Amino acid sequence: EVQLVESGGVVVQPGGSLRLSCAASGFTFDDYTMYWVRQVPGKGLEWVSLISYDGGTTLYADSVKGRFTVSRDNSRDSLSLQMTSVRPDDTAFYFCARSRLPAAVACFDSWGQGTLVTVSS
């Protein structure tokens, strides 16, 4: 069974930094493109970032480009999102998700339960 478990959500001050993690299990992690998606409580979904199966390609939403960095450790079946210069509008639940197809940019067939990031002074 595919499992994705996010961690690292905290309360952080504007301008601060934090790192989110996503632990994957139940599938061959290094075969799949992975994603980060966020959701302001009570609002819609926003795609944040993508990283290819080998880490060679990363893409970002315009709202986070230059501030967030996605990475993966295929030896540990782990995905990360380094968040810097955070702003109040980064406050959201952050989900990691898996591509439906291996080695492809495809829709998101498995999701974690999310971790809450609150940016507030």
Added chain:
Amino acid sequence: SYVLTQAPSVSVAPGQTAKITCRGDDIETKSVHWYQQRPGQAPALVVYDDRDRPSGIPDRFSGSNSGNTATLTISRVAAGDEADYYCQVWDRRSDHWVFGGGTMLTVL
């Protein structure tokens, strides 16, 4: 950037058919995916590539895509279908995933 537009809410009586639409310029040229998000839960894929269903999704869920509108149809709606539904496409021009704003389905 590419924009997907969904109605904020749809209401339907139990046993009836719900149609949730997703509008975008020439959306028929893109593959549309649909997600269901029940309150307090993570999203779950219910239709991909316009009309295909992941394993475990009942055939009451179906999709179509034509012109500027993609549609998720839920037949024989039950209370358990009450959720937010989001459409999604890959925008090749920007190399971005795009979500619609979501539609809240209420079962009366």
